[in-house]
Amino acid sequence: MKRYEKRMIVAVFVIGLVFGLAQGLVVPVRAAEQIVVCNWGGRDSDLEKEAFYDPFEKDTGIKVIITSPPLVGKIKAQIDSGNIEWDLILTDIPSIMTLTEEGKVYLEEIDYSQIDAKLLAQIIPETKRKYSIAGRIYSFNICYNTKTLKKLPKTYADFWDAKNFPGARSLNNSLGGIFPQLEAALMADGVPMNKLYPLDVERAWKSMDRVKPIITKWYKSHGEVVQMLVKGEVDMAVTIGPMVISEKWLGAPVAAGFVEQKLAADNWCILKGTKNKANAYKLMHYVLDAKRQGKFSSEAPYGPSNMEASKYIDPKLAVDINTAPENYKTSYWQDVKWWAEVGSDGKSHRERSIERMNKWLMQ
Numbered sequence: 001m002k003r004y005e006k007r008m009i010v011a012v013f014v015i016g017l018v019f020g021l022a023q024g025l026v027v028p029v030r031a032a033e034q035i036v037v038c039n040w041g042g043r044d045s046d047l048e049k050e051a052f053y054d055p056f057e058k059d060t061g062i063k064v065i066i067t068s069p070p071l072v073g074k075i076k077a078q079i080d081s082g083n084i085e086w087d088l089i090l091t092d093i094p095s096i097m098t099l100t101e102e103g104k105v106y107l108e109e110i111d112y113s114q115i116d117a118k119l120l121a122q123i124i125p126e127t128k129r130k131y132s133i134a135g136r137i138y139s140f141n142i143c144y145n146t147k148t149l150k151k152l153p154k155t156y157a158d159f160w161d162a163k164n165f166p167g168a169r170s171l172n173n174s175l176g177g178i179f180p181q182l183e184a185a186l187m188a189d190g191v192p193m194n195k196l197y198p199l200d201v202e203r204a205w206k207s208m209d210r211v212k213p214i215i216t217k218w219y220k221s222h223g224e225v226v227q228m229l230v231k232g233e234v235d236m237a238v239t240i241g242p243m244v245i246s247e248k249w250l251g252a253p254v255a256a257g258f259v260e261q262k263l264a265a266d267n268w269c270i271l272k273g274t275k276n277k278a279n280a281y282k283l284m285h286y287v288l289d290a291k292r293q294g295k296f297s298s299e300a301p302y303g304p305s306n307m308e309a310s311k312y313i314d315p316k317l318a319v320d321i322n323t324a325p326e327n328y329k330t331s332y333w334q335d336v337k338w339w340a341e342v343g344s345d346g347k348s349h350r351e352r353s354i355e356r357m358n359k360w361l362m363q
Contacts, residue, residue: 034063035279039090040266041068043246044300048090051296052287059286062279072098079106079272087276088283089269090135093336094179096267097350100131101340107131108270114281119288122308124323126333132267135287136296137303139322139331140181140262141241147253148232154259156188159236160207162214167235170225171211173218174357179339179350181238183332185211187260193332201353208360218361229254245301245320256320258327264334265305297321 037053039045045066053064070089076099078084099106109130112120120128127134142153144167153165162169172178183196185207191200217233219225222240229237229244230252241256248254268287270280286292293304294312303323304310310318310325318324322331339350347355 033061033279034065035088035276035283036065036067036086037088037090037283038067038070038086040070044302047296047299051292051299052283055292056283056286060282062282064283070095075099075106075271076104082273084271084274086271087274088280089271090266091269092138092266093264093334094350096129096132096269097336097340097348099269101348105131106272108272108274108277110270111281115285115288119285119306122290122306123288124305124307127265127267127305129267129336132265132269133284133288134265134305135268136266136293136300137263137305137323138266139241139256139258139264139303140184140238141244141256141258141322142236142260143226143229143239143241143244143254143256144236145229145232145234145253146255149235152255152257153236154257156184156260157190159184159238160188160211160214165236168216168233169211169214170217170219170228170234170237170239171215172222172225172239173220173361174354175220179334180208180353180357182208182353183262183334184238184260193260193330196332197335197338199338199349201349205356205360212360226254241322242300242302248320249301258322259330261322261327261331262334263303263322263331264336266302 039048045068049066053066056062057064067086070091072095078086096107110133124134142156142159144152149167151165153159158165159169171181174180182199182201182204185204186196186200187193188211189203189207217228219228222243225237225239226243226247228234230247241261244254244256268284270277274280288306290306290308291312293306293309297304297309298313298317301320303321313321321327340348342348343352
């Protein structure tokens with residue numbers, strides 16, 4: 001090939017590239033561009049990858065690196081040292097409270113202008129907060145083994161009633177900052193769901209005193225008690241309903257009741273000082289999409305935070321979703337604001353209740 005012909009080919013290529021850019025063609029993202037997401041791991045993480053992260057990577061070219069779990073201590077250590085490894089985390093309200101209300105703030109305030117207004121309007125109002133926005137809805141439910149129990153408890157009054165609803169029971173202790181089940185104790189004592197807050201703390205602890213003798217096991221983690229239910233080591237427990245439903249969908253003889261269920265959220269948060277904030281908002285926007293959330297909830301029975309997502313869930317599966325219309329009617333939202341209120345002693349209701357429970361369990 002002659003020299004002038006080579007020059008002509010190069011010139012045509014350059015002109016074509018410039019023309020293509022002028023016409024708005026998308027230039028692939030550099031391979032080095034990425035975002036690190038820290039979630040809870042396990043099967044749910046695999047399903048998140050399938051529903052959200054893999055499609056996001058394909059659509060944007062931004063590589064998603066997944067790690068777990070989002071431990072509060074590690075988050076603090078990263079930010080305090082300036083060596084921030086994670087960009088976006090999926091975590092619960094107790095962790096968020098610890099990261100934002102105990103002196104130093106470790107999370108970025110959510111800039112809601114970065115999220116499309118139409119999409120934002122579809123998100124459950126109670127889940128849009130200063131430092132977080134919900135990715136999925138979990139719930140505390142009365143859960144049970146359907147094979148070992150002859151009579152299933154429906155309400156907390158039933159759970160507290162060992163005479164008419166016999167069986168081995170389990171409640172959580174306060175390790176890991178898990179809230180004491182004071183709302184459940186009040187409902188067992190006759191307080192309606194819509195009259196729970198502000199909690200009558202002393203009445204709740206008197207009710208806890210009544211249930212304490214019939215608790216056969218105080219569990220340390222939700223994963224632990226779910227397996228206890230699956231194996232029939234306990235007959236009933238108050239724990240994370242979607243985790244139990246996941247086992248049900250896999251064939252285990254367990255179920256969750258939706259009467260008097262407490263709703264809360266796993267939330268997307270951005271670590272304070274991350275240099276990858278722009279990509280964090282891109283992924284956050286992506287995972288809030290109704291169709292994508294519907295796909296995830298069809299595999300992992302957490303309630304979607306996007307209210308339009310129910311359109312994309314099979315009705316046969318939706319009956320086991322905590323935010324399905326019929327289940328939502330018998331639910332209430334955990335009042336995070338009340339739990340975070342600080343008293344004259346400088347402690348929040350949450351801190352004070354956890355300390356009290358630790359002492360109470362030792363009595």
